[in-house]
Every structure is written in C-alpha cells, then in structure tokens.
Amino acid sequence: MIAFLRTRRTAxxxxxxxxxxxxxxxxxxxxxxxxxFYTSLxxxxxxxxxxxxxxxxxxxxxxxLEDWEFWRVFGRTILFLAIALNVEFLLGLGIALLxxxxxxxxxxxxxxxxxxxxxxxxxxxxxxxxxxxxxIGILNNALQSLGLTDRAIPWLVDGRLAMFSIIFAEVWMSTxxxxxxxxxxxxxxxxxxxxxxxxxxxxxxxxxxxxxxPFIMPFAFIAMTIRSLDVARxxxxxxxxxxGGPAGRTELLWTLIARTGYMDARMGQANAMAYLSTLLSIAxxxxxxxxxxxxxxxMGGVQ
Amino acid sequence: xxxxxxxxxxxxxxxxxxxHGIDLEIAHEEFVVLVGPSGCGKSTTLRMIAGLEDISGxxxxxxxxxxxxxxxxxxxxxxxxxxxxxxPHMNVRDNLGFGLRIAGQSPQVVxxxxxxxxxxxxxxxxLDRTPAELSGGQRQRVAMGRAIVRHPDAFLFDEPLSNLDAxxxxxxxxxxxxxxxxxxxxxxxxxxxxxxxxTLADRIVVMRDGHIEQVxxxxxxxxxxxxxxxxxxxxxxxxxxxxxxxxxxxxxLRDGSLVPVPxxxxxxxxxxxxxxxxxxxxxxxxxxxxxxxxxxGTDIALTVDLAEPLGMESLIYTSIAGQEVQAKxxxxxxVQASETLSFRLALDRAHLxxxxxxxxxxxx
Numbered sequence: 219m220i221a222f223l224r225t226r227r228t229a230x231x232x233x234x235x236x237x238x239x240x241x242x243x244x245x246x247x248x249x250x251x252x253x254x255f256y257t258s259l260x261x262x263x264x265x266x267x268x269x270x271x272x273x274x275x276x277x278x279x280x281x282x283l284e285d286w287e288f289w290r291v292f293g294r295t296i297l298f299l300a301i302a303l304n305v306e307f308l309l310g311l312g313i314a315l316l317x318x319x320x321x322x323x324x325x326x327x328x329x330x331x332x333x334x335x336x337x338x339x340x341x342x343x344x345x346x347x348x349x350x351x352x353x354i355g356i357l358n359n360a361l362q363s364l365g366l367t368d369r370a371i372p373w374l375v376d377g378r379l380a381m382f383s384i385i386f387a388e389v390w391m392s393t394x395x396x397x398x399x400x401x402x403x404x405x406x407x408x409x410x411x412x413x414x415x416x417x418x419x420x421x422x423x424x425x426x427x428x429x430x431x432p433f434i435m436p437f438a439f440i441a442m443t444i445r446s447l448d449v450a451r452x453x454x455x456x457x458x459x460x461x462g463g464p465a466g467r468t469e470l471l472w473t474l475i476a477r478t479g480y481m482d483a484r485m486g487q488a489n490a491m492a493y494l495s496t497l498l499s500i501a502x503x504x505x506x507x508x509x510x511x512x513x514x515x516x517m518g519g520v521q
Numbered sequence: 522x523x524x525x526x527x528x529x530x531x532x533x534x535x536x537x538x539x540x541h542g543i544d545l546e547i548a549h550e551e552f553v554v555l556v557g558p559s560g561c562g563k564s565t566t567l568r569m570i571a572g573l574e575d576i577s578g579x580x581x582x583x584x585x586x587x588x589x590x591x592x593x594x595x596x597x598x599x600x601x602x603x604x605x606x607x608x609p610h611m612n613v614r615d616n617l618g619f620g621l622r623i624a625g626q627s628p629q630v631v632x633x634x635x636x637x638x639x640x641x642x643x644x645x646x647x648l649d650r651t652p653a654e655l656s657g658g659q660r661q662r663v664a665m666g667r668a669i670v671r672h673p674d675a676f677l678f679d680e681p682l683s684n685l686d687a688x689x690x691x692x693x694x695x696x697x698x699x700x701x702x703x704x705x706x707x708x709x710x711x712x713x714x715x716x717x718x719x720t721l722a723d724r725i726v727v728m729r730d731g732h733i734e735q736v737x738x739x740x741x742x743x744x745x746x747x748x749x750x751x752x753x754x755x756x757x758x759x760x761x762x763x764x765x766x767x768x769x770x771x772x773x774l775r776d777g778s779l780v781p782v783p784x785x786x787x788x789x790x791x792x793x794x795x796x797x798x799x800x801x802x803x804x805x806x807x808x809x810x811x812x813x814x815x816x817x818g819t820d821i822a823l824t825v826d827l828a829e830p831l832g833m834e835s836l837i838y839t840s841i842a843g844q845e846v847q848a849k850x851x852x853x854x855x856v857q858a859s860e861t862l863s864f865r866l867a868l869d870r871a872h873l874x875x876x877x878x879x880x881x882x883x884x885x
Contacts, residue, residue: 410606413573417677418620418667419594428619432610513610515653 258489265483278490287466288474288491295471295498298381299449302388303442309389310396310441311434317397318404332398334391343458346387350374350459377467380460384468387455392448396441403437404430432513439510446502450495471495523584523674524549524707525570531578532565532731539565541731542579552701552708556718557728558754563711564679566728570709571600571677583674599668600677603684605660607652613639613663614648620671638666641703642696658689665700675707682717694720715755719743727751744870749879752799752872758836760799761846764876767794772873774798774842781819783868786882795876802836804867805848812851815867823848823864828856839864 258279261272282288317327334342349356350373361367374380407430415425453472456462462469462477475495479488525547532540540562547553555563568574570581572593581588588596599620608616617638618631626634639645642662652660661681668676681697682690698721701708712718718725719739727734727742727750735747746752746760753759765772767790771779780798782790790796803812808820826845827838835856837848848864850856873882 408604408606410602410604411608413571413593414600414602414606414667415608415619416573416593417571417598417600418671419623421592421594424623428623429608432608515651 254489255493257486258493260486262486262489263483264480264485269486274486278487279494281487282490282494291466291469291471291474292495292498294381294469295450295452295495298385298452298470299446299502302385302392302449303445305385305389306393306396306445307438307442309393311400311438313393313397314400314404314434317401328398328401331394333394335394337391339391339454340458342387342391343455346383346390346455347374347459350383374460375464377464380464380468384456384459387459388449388452391455392445395445396438399437399441400434403434407433436510436513439506439513443503443506443510446506447499450499450502471498524551525675525709526582527566527570527579528582529579530566530569530576530581532562532569532574533577538577539731540569540577543728543731543733545726545733545736547707547709550705550707552710552721552723553726554710554712554718554722554724555726555728556712556715556754557734559713560730561728562731563713563726563728567677567679567709567711570675571598572596597671597674598677599671599673599675600679601661601664601668601681603680605652605664605684607660607663607667609652612649612651613644613655613666616652616663617644617648617666617670620667624671634670634672635666638670641669641700642666657685658693661685661693662696665697669700669704673706675709678708678710678712680712681710682712683714697721716757719755725755727754745881745883746799746872747881747884749797749799749874752874752881756801758802758847760801760872761805761841762874763798763800763842763844763846765796765798765842767792767796772796772798775844776842778821778842780821780866781868783871783873784817785869786873789882790873796882797874797876797879799872799874800846800866801870802847802849804870805846805864806867807837807848807850807856807862808865810850810852810854811865811867815865815869817869818865818867820863820865822861824861825856825858827858830855 257270259273259275260270261274261277262270313331317324317331320327337345348354352358352370352372352375355373357373358367358370361371372379373383411429411433412425415429420428451472452470453476456468456470456473457476460468462473471491472495475488475491478491479485525545527543527545527547529542529544530540531538531542539560543562543566545553555566557563565574569576570583572588572591576589583596583598608619611619614635617635621631621634635648636645639648642665644659644662644666647655647659647663652663655663661684664681678697682693685693694717697710701721710717710721722739724736725739725742726736729750735742735751737745742751742755746755749762753762763774765774765780767773767782768779769792770782770787770790772782773779804815806812821841823839823841825837825839828850829836829838833851833853835850835854837850837856839846839848856862874880875882
C-alpha cells in the first residue's frame with residue numbers, strides 16, 4: 219500500500235514541476251489562440267458583442283478564398299517581403315564586407331551601424347513621411363534645388379512610388395540586422411580555407427563566391443528568418459506613411475486585418491484573415507529554417 | 522618542372538624583422554624541410570613562397586619566373602595546411618576537384634584526375650562524404666589529394682601533421698614519403714618536429730630567429746652540426762653539452778675530470794680555450810652495450826640516477842661533472858638506479874664548440 223502511494227507520488231512530481239510552465243502556456247498562448255480561432259468561425263462584430271455566439275462555420279474562410287482584394291494584398295505582402303529581404307541582404311552583405319576590412323574605428327562603425335534599429339518604427343515612419351512628402355518633403359526640395367526635376371514627385375501619392383518609399387524606410391531601418399549577423403559570420407570564418415582557395419587558383423571574386431559566401435549563408439538565413447517574421451507583420455510604418463493608400467495600393471496583410479477588425483469591427487472576418495496570413499509566416503520560417511539546417515549540417519565539426 | 526630559388530629574402534612587419542635575408546636553392550624534385558622552433562620564420566618563409574605573405578626584400582623564383590609580384594593562383598603551387606583547410610561545404614570529390622574546376626578543366630579531366638588522386642591516397646570510398654564526416658587522418662589525406670590533383674610545380678606543406686595524434690603522425694609521415702616517391706615534385710615542408718625533418722628530407726634547413734643556421738642532408742646535419750643550437754635541436758634525446766676548458770691537450774670539465782680532445786680536433790684547440798663538449802646520448806654507453814666498437818674512446822665510471830627501459834634499449838640519466846646528462850644502453854639489460862657502471866664515451870663522434878660563438882670547432 220505504502221509502496222503504491224510512493225509510486226503514485228513520484229509519478230506526480232514531474233507534472234507538478236511542469237505545472238507553472240504548462241499553466242502559463244495555457245493562459246498566455248493556448249486559450250487566446252483557441253478563442254481567436256473560435257471567433258474566426260463566428261460572425262463576431264466588435265460593436266455587437268452578442269454576435270460572438272453566432273456560429274457560421276467556415277463561412278469567413280470561404281468568403282476570403284473568393285475575395286480577390288484579400289489575395290491581392292496577400293500577394294503584395296509576399297512581393298514586399300521578397301524585395302525588402304533581398305535588398306537588405308545585399309546591402310547588409312556589402313556593409314559587413316566593408317566593415318570586416320576596416321581595422322581602425324571598427325567598433326565605432328559597428329555601433330553607428332546599429333543606430334537605425336534604435337528608433338521606434340512609428341517614428342521612422344513619421345520621419346520618412348516627412349522626407350517623402352511631395353510639398354514640404356526634404357527629398358523633393360533637394361531634387362528641385364539640384365535641378366534634377368522641376369516638378370514635385372508624388373512619392374506617397376503614386377501607388378508604385380509609395381510602395382517604393384515604404385520599402386526604402388523598411389530597408390533603412392533594418393539593413394543592420396543583416397549587416398551585424400553577416401559580420402559575425404565573417405569574424406567566425408576560419409582563414410585557412412580562404413588561403414587554400416587562393417593557392418588553388420581562385421581570384422578574389424571566386425574566393426568570395428565559392429568559399430566566403432557559402433560560409434556566411436547560415437548567418438544570412440538566421441537574419442532572413444528573423445526579418446521575414448518581422449516584415450510579414452509590417453504595420454506601423456505603412457500605417458503612418460500611407461495608411462494603406464492611395465486607394466489601397468500599399469495595403470499589406472496586417473493593415474488590412476487591422477482595418478477589418480477595428481475600423482469595420484468585423485473581428486470574426488479579421489481573425490480568419492489573420493489565420494491565413496499566419497500560414498505565410500510559417501511557410502517563410504519553415505523555408506529559411508530548412509535552409510539553415512542544411513547549411514549547419516556541413517558547417518558542424520569542421521575547424 | 523621547377524626548382525625554387527630564394528635570394529636574400531626578408532620579411533618585416535613594420536619595424537619588426539622576422540626573416541633576415543635568407544638564401545636557399547631548392548632543386549627540382551627535391552624534398553626540403555624547414556625546421557626550427559616556433560617563431561623562427563619557417564612558416565613565414567613558406568607563406569612568402571606561396572604568395573600568402575608579401576615579400577619585404579629579396580626575390581623568390583619558381584623555375585624561370587620571379588614570383589614576387591604574382592598572386593598565389595599564378596604561381597602554380599599547391600599547399601597543405603596545418604588545419605587541413607578543407608572546404609566544409611563541399612564533399613571530398615568537390616574538394617579535390619575544386620582547383621581544377623576553377624582552372625576551367627573539362628568535367629572528364631576533373632573526374633579522371635580526382636579518381637587518380639583518390640586512388641593514390643586511398644580516398645576512393647570517401648568521395649561522397651563531407652569533411653565533417655572524416656577523421657583527422659582522412660582529412661589530411663584529402664588536403665594532400667587536393668594538392669596533387671593539380672600537378673603543380675611544387676608542394677608546400679605547413680606543419681601538416683601537427684594536428685594528428687602520435688600514431689597517425691607516424692603513418693602519415695610514411696605516406697607523405699611514399700607520395701613523394703610516386704609523385705616526384707619539388708617539396709618544401711615546414712615542421713618544428715626534428716623527427717619529421719630527419720625522416721622526410723633530402724635536405725634539412727635549420728632555422729632560428731629568421732636566420733638559416735645550417736643546410737644539409739639529414740646525416741650531415743646530425744653528424745656535423747655547425748653550432749650548439751643545431752646540435753641540440755636535431756636528434757632526440759638532445760645532445761649533452763658540457764662546458765669545459767682546454768688544458769694540456771685535454772678537455773678539463775668543471776669538476777676537474779679530464780677527457781681527451783678528439784684526435785681530429787687536436788690541431789684546432791689551444792691552451793685555455795673555453796669550449797663546450799657535445800656528446801650524444803647514443804655515444805655514452807656502458808662498456809659492451811654501445812653501438813659497436815669505437816676507434817677512439819675513453820672510459821668513465823658513472824652512477825645511474827634514473828633508467829628508463831624501452832625494451833631493446835634503455836635511456837639512462839646520470840651526471841658528468843655535476844651536470845645531468847643522458848646516456849643510452851643498448852640491449853635488453855635491466856639497469857638499477859644508483860648502480861655504478863663503466864661508460865665509454867665515443868670521442869670520434871663527440872663535438873667541441875667554441876664557448877663564446879657556440880660554433881663547432883670542426884667548421885672553424
């Protein structure tokens with residue numbers, strides 16, 4: 219009998235010790251997730267709380283699948299992500315390679331490089347909204363003073379230019395994520411394979427292409443994982459600079475979701491959108507993570 | 522098809538000079554080993570030949586070309602590094618073929634040469650593995666394979682065996698020697714291990730502090746060291762050095778005991794000269810347990826402090842004139858500590874060095 223109690227008790231101990239973590243996960247993650255999923259199956263409208271009880275099944279999702287506007291925003295977000303990540307990667311790589319060459323003042327430069335990340339995205343948005351403003355903006359002012367153009371370029375009014383302006387702000391703010399991680403990769407890189415490649419007949423470009431780049435790609439994948447999550451949820455800069463306009467031409471997933479949920483108060487519909495856009499983030503993360511793991515496999519265990 | 526010629530080559534980092542104008546002629550297909558303690562400039566010299574370090578002064582010629590201003594890729598050499606320096610993201614086949622592909626060889630030629638090199642080095646089974654999946658010895662073989670596929674004018678080895686354990690080092694040493702016999706090419710090999718230098722080299726170059734101390738075949742360097750540095754650096758255990766004075770045609774040791782001056786050196790000594798008597802452990806042996814008969818010897822009774830039996834021989838620690846010396850006993854005889862034995866010093870193989878200049882009296 220005593221032995222039985224003792225085994226019961228020892229069997230309970232692990233569960234007991236795990237309970238703080240389990241309870242936290244339950245209340246902080248699982249319940250809100252379950253609740254928001256449930257609301258995505260209802261006709262929940264924020265202004266009429268009783269609608270949360272109207273169960274509509276998959277109607278919100280079906281409506282989304284047929285919603286041309288939603289998919290256009292979905293596609294635009296992917297395009298936005300692809301352009302921003304590639305530009306940030308290339309610029310970050312360039313900056314990292316330059317800084318890695320410098321011997322004097324390198325620490326200072328590294329610190330300065332991080333400055334854009336220290337600003338709140340909202341402020342970055344306001345700042346670039348001012349820079350790109352067609353009437354009082356500093357950019358048009360500069361272009362006109364230099365005589366490069368004689369009319370005001372409608373940076374934030376034209377759909378394409380507005381998208382460009384937003385990407386520019388995003389890139390300005392976050393290139394240093396790539397730069398700092400790639401720089402860490404360059405510092406961690408052993409010198410011997412580089413020298414071996416030089417003796418093996420490579421010129422500088424070939425050394426970079428065949429040895430340096432493969433070595434720092436895992437670091438790039440880490441940066442891409444972080445940044446893809448970051449960019450996929452872009453909201454603040456867009457909201458401040460264009461508010462999704464002109465005429466929805468810079469609408470991204472989260473500005474659309476926020477508008478549907480909070481402006482139109484259709485929270486059930488907004489949650490359905492949010493669940494679909496989560497798939498996008500999961501897909502990107504999964505993709506970069508797989509690439510990272512592939513790259514890590516051969517990097518492991520070699521000096 | 523090329524020798525290497527090093528003429529008054531210097532290396533300086535700012536004001537610090539690490540190689541002080543060295544001259545060395547390496548013949549076609551010769552195996553030359555640069556050996557010396559760390560910091561002696563041997564690796565720097567090798568890296569200047571490879572083109573990985575700028576040459577501060579003097580000239581390096583490979584074959585008929587002055588290569589001072591050529592980048593490594595135009596020197597047609599290949600190099601094996603201490604840390605293997607394999608390309609971690611490529612499998613063995615791609616590691617081996619990389620240089621050929623960069624040089625624009627056709628895929629058939631690459632495959633052919635890679636298979637040939639893999640055959641020579643026993644890597645045929647491993648071609649699809651990545652470096653991370655190989656053992657140290659296998660990685661070293663891949664590094665060597667990468668060097669031979671390109672049929673270069675010269676191989677440069679930079680301490681290639683120092684990352685391996687002792688047993689593997691012995692095996693790989695033999696493999697390098699075999700490789701050189703199969704693939705006759707000029708080799709410059711850097712090591713701090715005098716055993717590697719002795720076993721591999723056609724000629725040994727002993728370096729210290731950016732200077733060449735002695736150049737010669739392993740036997741020349743071993744039998745006729747030009748100074749006390751080379752004498753103690755080459756040979757293991759190192760040569761015993763005993764400070765002494767020449768007195769009445771004899772070597773007077775610090776405790777007053779007298780040893781005859783070796784016959785060949787009698788004309789080169791004078792009364793009151795400060796010298797160092799150098800004698801290898803192999804030349805201090807208990808009577809009847811030495812390396813055969815010596816033409817010229819002197820007997821001395823010594824007390825054993827410590828004996829290390831190694832099977833067919835024993836290393837004996839004793840002291841002469843109050844200074845610890847190592848001696849050897851050949852044959853499977855057990856020696857006890859504090860045992861007193863009569864040792865014979867083989868004077869025909871002993872050396873005298875000038876105490877002030879440390880130079881051997883043989884070369885003065």
